[in-house]
Amino acid sequence: xxxxxxVASPPHPLTPSPPHPQDPAWVRWSLxxxxxxxxxxxxxxxxxxxxxxxxxxxxxxxxxxxxxxxxTRAAVLLTLTVAPAxxxxxxxxxxxxxxxxxxxxxxxxxxxxxxxxxPFAVSPVVAGLMMVLLFGMKxxxxxxxxxxxxxxxxxVPGLILxxxxxxxxxxxxxxxxxxxxxxxxxxxxxxxxGANPWQLFxxxxxxxxxxxxxxxxxxxxxxxxxxxxxxxxxxxxxxxxTNTMPLQVEMLFSxxxxxxxxxxxxxxxxxxxxxxxxxxxxxxxxxxxxxxxDTEGRNIEQTTDRVQDRRSGLC
Amino acid sequence: MSITARxxxxxxxxxxxxxxxxxxxxxxxxxxxxxxxxxxxxxxxRIIAGLEVPDAGTVQxxxxxxxxxxxxxxxxxxxxxxxxxxxxxxxxxxxxFGLRVRKWPEKKVRERVSELLHLVRLEExxxxxxxxxxxxxxxxIALVRALAPQxxxxxxxxxxxxxxxxxxxxxxxxxxRFHDEFGVTSIFVTHDQEEAFEVADKIVVxxxxxxxxxxxxxxxxxxxxxxxxxDFLGNVNVFQAQLKDxxxxxxxxxxxxxxxxLIHPDGTGRADVYVRPHELDLQRTADGGNCLRAKVVxxxxxxxxxxxxxxxxxxxxxxxxxxxxxxxxxLALKISDxxxxxxxxxxxxxxxxxx
Numbered sequence: 001x002x003x004x005x006x007v008a009s010p011p012h013p014l015t016p017s018p019p020h021p022q023d024p025a026w027v028r029w030s031l032x033x034x035x036x037x038x039x040x041x042x043x044x045x046x047x048x049x050x051x052x053x054x055x056x057x058x059x060x061x062x063x064x065x066x067x068x069x070x071x072t073r074a075a076v077l078l079t080l081t082v083a084p085a086x087x088x089x090x091x092x093x094x095x096x097x098x099x100x101x102x103x104x105x106x107x108x109x110x111x112x113x114x115x116x117x118x119p120f121a122v123s124p125v126v127a128g129l130m131m132v133l134l135f136g137m138k139x140x141x142x143x144x145x146x147x148x149x150x151x152x153x154x155x156v157p158g159l160i161l162x163x164x165x166x167x168x169x170x171x172x173x174x175x176x177x178x179x180x181x182x183x184x185x186x187x188x189x190x191x192x193x194g195a196n197p198w199q200l201f202x203x204x205x206x207x208x209x210x211x212x213x214x215x216x217x218x219x220x221x222x223x224x225x226x227x228x229x230x231x232x233x234x235x236x237x238x239x240x241x242t243n244t245m246p247l248q249v250e251m252l253f254s255x256x257x258x259x260x261x262x263x264x265x266x267x268x269x270x271x272x273x274x275x276x277x278x279x280x281x282x283x284x285x286x287x288x289x290x291x292x293x294d295t296e297g298r299n300i301e302q303t304t305d306r307v308q309d310r311r312s313g314l315c
Numbered sequence: 316m317s318i319t320a321r322x323x324x325x326x327x328x329x330x331x332x333x334x335x336x337x338x339x340x341x342x343x344x345x346x347x348x349x350x351x352x353x354x355x356x357x358x359x360x361r362i363i364a365g366l367e368v369p370d371a372g373t374v375q376x377x378x379x380x381x382x383x384x385x386x387x388x389x390x391x392x393x394x395x396x397x398x399x400x401x402x403x404x405x406x407x408x409x410x411x412f413g414l415r416v417r418k419w420p421e422k423k424v425r426e427r428v429s430e431l432l433h434l435v436r437l438e439e440x441x442x443x444x445x446x447x448x449x450x451x452x453x454x455x456i457a458l459v460r461a462l463a464p465q466x467x468x469x470x471x472x473x474x475x476x477x478x479x480x481x482x483x484x485x486x487x488x489x490x491x492r493f494h495d496e497f498g499v500t501s502i503f504v505t506h507d508q509e510e511a512f513e514v515a516d517k518i519v520v521x522x523x524x525x526x527x528x529x530x531x532x533x534x535x536x537x538x539x540x541x542x543x544x545x546d547f548l549g550n551v552n553v554f555q556a557q558l559k560d561x562x563x564x565x566x567x568x569x570x571x572x573x574x575x576x577l578i579h580p581d582g583t584g585r586a587d588v589y590v591r592p593h594e595l596d597l598q599r600t601a602d603g604g605n606c607l608r609a610k611v612v613x614x615x616x617x618x619x620x621x622x623x624x625x626x627x628x629x630x631x632x633x634x635x636x637x638x639x640x641x642x643x644x645x646l647a648l649k650i651s652d653x654x655x656x657x658x659x660x661x662x663x664x665x666x667x668x669x670x
Contacts, residue, residue, distance in 0.1 A: 185395050189400075
């Protein structure tokens with residue numbers, strides 16, 4: 001990319017100038033040290049210690065700890081079932097809600113926008129209690145559900161429901177501003193060109209929002225896998241049945257099985273790191289997408305430059 | 316295919332966007348809906364396209380009532396002010412979209428798209444994305460995309476509104492040629508009277524959700540139906556004059572309001588007079604009689620007409636006068652020169668009319 005010196009550049013545009021020449025060196029250094037220290041103490045050391053703890057007795061012991069206990073195996077499997085199921089439901093809900101909110105004006109729209117955020121505001125434990133209140137044996141719907149052969153509490157569907165509640169906002173929150181910024185014109189154009197609703201969604205809407213959608217899904221999934229409070233209450237902590245990985249970690253830890261707790265925790269951490277990597281990658285895609293395409297009219301030449309720059313850079 | 320909208324009304328909450336509007340676009344014509352923002356012109360266009368549903372009234376293509384038919388079934392081409400190109404598709408795929416959703420065979424799609432891209436001389440951009448095109452190029456692609464599925468009707472919503480002046484005037488001429496070549500009945504929305512005059516066969520002037528006047532460009536410009544149309548279609552001087560014995564007087568000066576104008580005093584004996592800047596004449600002397608004494612306060616000689624501003628101090632009246640460059644040179648005007656202004660023609664409208 002060509003470097004365009006700005007008006008305020010020093011006389012030698014090729015030498016990189018300090019971003020804030022007015023800040024003295026000691027300020028920059030002390031701020032940097034504080035940030036690095038905090039990051040080290042709060043993030044790097046704990047994450048490293050999880051893996052250190054997990055591998056304290058060697059890789060063989062680690063693997064045995066993870067696989068020998070059927071409850072631990074069940075917990076990993078359960079998390080890998082509950083999280084995707086909840087994410088899938090929230091994907092559908094998020095798309096529907098974002099579409100409705102970004103494209104239509106209807107009574108109760110602002111209420112809906114506010115309600116979507118409610119799960120962020122309510123403690124997950126309270127969310128779990130609400131589920132118990134609704135679906136428990138003494139709850140409003142519990143007896144009816146039991147009579148019809150369903151049991152939500154202490155079962156996988158209940159865990160999915162609780163996780164869904166807690167992670168409800170992620171996809172919708174990501175999509176609403178994106179769809180509002182995109183505007184309805186491309187969709188109108190597609191309709192006037194003869195597209196049916198199905199074609200409209202798959203060929204026009206989805207390609208435009210796919211990176212934002214994926215971003216929301218990754219965040220939603222990360223949160224779903226880590227959920228503790230709501231599933232603690234709803235699932236009832238039945239080892240091997242309703243214990244997800246975070247619950248299993250806590251259970252192992254409180255029964256003094258430190259090695260087991262660290263092993264499961266390391267798997268959970270690893271999943272988190274994978275999510276983080278995926279998130280970072282998608283974030284890059286998402287911003288590139290916007291840079292090239294949001295510029296309209298007057299900025300076209302500049303945009304064209306940039307696009308070509310990037311293409312040649314990629315070759 | 317002719318388009319007829321009858322008694323169309325549309326409200327958005329308490330706001331009446333359209334109030335019993337009727338418009339007709341004869342087969343093969345190019346009609347301009349002209350009006351200030353908020354006049355309802357875009358709403359009318361969207362109702363004709365099927366992107367909006369009217370509260371009352373009907374829309375017909377030929378004799379078919381299509382009021383309740385979806386946009387998808389209407390087979391209209393629609394061009395948006397901000398192009399609305401599909402940003403994730405190449406230029407080729409954008410133009411092909413309307414054909415692909417209609418399941419045209421691949422071979423015919425390729426032929427049709429190539430033909431259209433050739434027509435707008437953008438074949439070499441076939442594999443580019445919209446972001447890599449200039450505004451004018453984007454709008455040309457948007458236009459052929461709309462025309463690709465061979466629509467019976469072409470609707471354009473401020474198609475040149477987002478472009479700069481030079482590109483805009485190029486595209487105007489180009490749209491007119493395109494229209495003459497294809498003969499697709501077209502309606503376009505604009506707030507730029509120059510654009511409407513240059514391109515359209517027929518102009519519909521709208522304001523506050525109603526139609527003020529329709530007719531050919533010459534008709535509406537030369538015989539504006541009311542003060543709004545007069546004012547909207549170009550610069551105009553407005554002042555109050557006395558109505559007396561069937562004559563319109565400004566002091567001693569008679570204002571020629573043309574034959575057949577009804578002059579009925581409304582009790583006050585006054586009326587607003589509308590004079591276009593080119594309908595005023597300037598002279599060095601009062602030889603001709605029937606003229607106002609004035610002083611030159613500003614001269615703008617840039618352009619094909621020279622714009623002069625004078626003040627008639629006797630009446631506290633500021634007037635804009637357009638002169639030909641020849642006339643201007645002949646007069647050798649300078650600021651503060653005394654000058655005489657005579658009206659060549661003027662208009663008055665029903666006195667109760669308010670803009």
